Amino acid sequence: MSASSATAAGVASDSVVWxxxxGVASEYTNELFFEDAFVDTTFLGRRLVESPEARxxxxxxxxxxxxxxAGAGRWDVANELSLGNLVQRNALSGLWRSEATPEWLWSAAPRVEWRRDRSFGRDLAEWRAQLRARVRRGYLASFRTAEAGVTAELLRADGVGSELLxxxxxxxxxxxxxxxAPGTPDLWVGLASTARAFPDSIERDHWEHRGELRARWDAGGDAVLALEFEGARRATRRVVVSFPLS
Known part of the structure; x- marks a missing residue:
């Protein structure tokens, strides 16, 4: 199903497509694991335990x-809803992208998700939110591009099973x-820095710094030489001092 808006002659029209x-979805899962069996203090050995579950x-x-x-940019919005006997989920995501000129590109991609999981004895509720926005500048004459952006993430969990999340x-x-550029190696260099905070466990708060380098050479014929390097470093944001128990 689509709709379009008329514009002046010679200008591309904007459009919307829905x-x-x-549908329905079904799933059958059976977890198999071993556990130690005891009677009072007598060890009887290990036994195989299974936990079948249908969803x-x-x-x-x-x-x-x-x-x-007039066609210089586009946008996408999607909502996915799943209502199940054990798991319910709703996710809303979007994408906005604008290329007003061949040199500049702007984009943003938000996402929000809610999930309720009552499988395998849990009763876990989760909220997740993410955002990634960037701007890219292309230098057509020199075949170079530069880009920068921001990221954000949020996670909240509550209920039985949230102690592991x-x-x-x-x-x-x-x-x-x-x-x-023609006749030169393809090159890509990227740097990123992220700060993470854990409200329930502040000793886990940290900075993460990442860097990557990718280079690719045409060695002639069908041969290609590629070099990739990626590194990451994490640094604690708070120093937590533990005192020994006397």
């Missing part, structure tokens, strides 16, 4: 895709440079 999906859900999906600025929030920045 997609709706309805079913109704699935609904609605998505829309369109363009703006720590709440956290994070924010970061990144920058990169690329080159792909």
């Amino acid at each position: 997609r709706i999906e309805i 079913g859900a109704a699935v609904f999906s609605v998505a829309a895709r369109g363009s703006h600025g 720590l709440d956290r929030q994070a924010a970061g920045v990144f920058a990169a440079f690329g080159q792909s």
Whole structure:
């Protein structure tokens, strides 16, 4: 299903396309594991334990895709809803992208998700949110590109099973440079820095710094020589002093 808006002659029209999906999903899972068996203090050995579980859900999906600025940019919005006997989930995501000129690209991609999981004895509720936004500048004459952006993440969990999933929030920045000119190696260099905080466990708060380098040479014929390097370093944001018990 689509709709378009008329524009002046010679200018591309913007459009919107919708997609709706309805269906069902089913899943059967059986976890097998060994556990030690005891009677009072007598060890009887190890026994195999199984935990079968069947799941079913109704699935609904609605998505829309369109363009703006006479085709200079586009946007996407999608919502996925799953209503099951043990797991319920709803995810909303979007993408906005604008290329007003051949040299500049702007984009943003947010996502929010809620999940309720009552499988295998849990009763876990999760909220997740993510955002990634960037701007890219292309230098057409020199076949070079430069980009920078920000990232953000949020996770909150509550209920039975949340003790294994720590709440956290994070924010970061990144920058990169690329080159792909005829007769020269393809080159990409990127740097990123992220700060993470854990409200329930502040000793885990840290900075993470990442760097990457990719280079690619055409060795002639069908031969290609590639070099890739990636490194990461984490540094604790708070020094937690532990005192020995007397």
